[in-house]
Amino acid sequence: MEPGWARRVLLVEDQAVLRTLTRELFEQRGFEVCSAATGVEALAAFDAFDPDVLVADIDLGARPDGAELAEILRARAPHLGVVFLSSYPRAAARAQPFGLADAVFLSKAAIGSADELVAAVEGALGSSAGDVFGDGPGAGADAVSGAAKAGGGNGIGSLTRHQLRVLSMVARGWSNEQIAEQSGAGLRAVERSVSRIFERLEVSGDRGVNARVAAAAQYLAEFGPVR
Known part of the structure; x- marks a missing residue:
């Protein structure tokens, strides 16, 4: 990623150590990161930070949980990429993770490397919002x-x-x-x-x-x- 421009990740994870490690991983890969421990904190930070992608644990220990948070934020910004990072088994998210179009689901236990997490974010950035505006006028x-x-x-x-x-x-x-x-x-x-x-x-x-x-x-x- 070129210096001078960084895509923005809103990271929501209630476990402090994992939140810090994940934030550092993204920052090392050139992303700009805003981290939050709860959905409430994420909602408060969203407008000012204006992220490109949400990376959220599903079980945040309080409401809104990660799935609810993603739904709320997608309503505000339909182009937002979404990656669910959770201890839940893959089947729990269903074929379309929690009913959210183009969301990406990753099981924490199944992540083999940092590259897999970054690839998931890149995938969410590439697919989630591009079709919000349809294939009508504009860049095909x-x-x-x-x-x-x-x-x-x-x-x-x-x-x-x-x-x-x-x-x-x-x-x-x-x-x-x-x-x-x-x-x-x-x-x-x-x-x-x-x-x-x-x-x-x-x-x-x-x-x-x-x-x-x-x-x-x-x-x-x-x-x-x-x-």
Whole structure:
């Protein structure tokens, strides 16, 4: 992962030692981490931290548990990746973990290496939110693939699949309200996504630059006109 841009993990684990070890693992791999011991703490931290993915134990010793927390946060931010890390057996989560689309389930006892945990997070980031905005306007599979190949920690190559979908709508000239209506996401979630896209494309912070126009220009330069 390139310096200067780190995907954000909201880690929720009630066991202090495991929480610390897992946090250090993610930070060593270049992720930015906010850790919480309970679902209540995670809810309080969510808006300010604006994570890309939730990694949560299921049994947190209090309500909301990890599954309930994921459901609440997905309602706020449909693009959020979700990884359940638990002592529960795999069968307890069912084929679709706790009924949550695109969530990834890992049994703590079955994890053989740190790479497996990181791979699960990468998988959640790659699949969870990309289809929230459907296959309608915006970056299709070829565009997403092209952006991934571009690589790097800055510009178009640094955007997640979800962010490319949002950026494609910005490139169409849509307002945040229109994007929210089209996607079914909350306006606040869209505003957060757009703000982070502008930061990663380095088009924010200059009053002399219209960030929406500059971001759209980068998208169009990479993928051509939006159909």
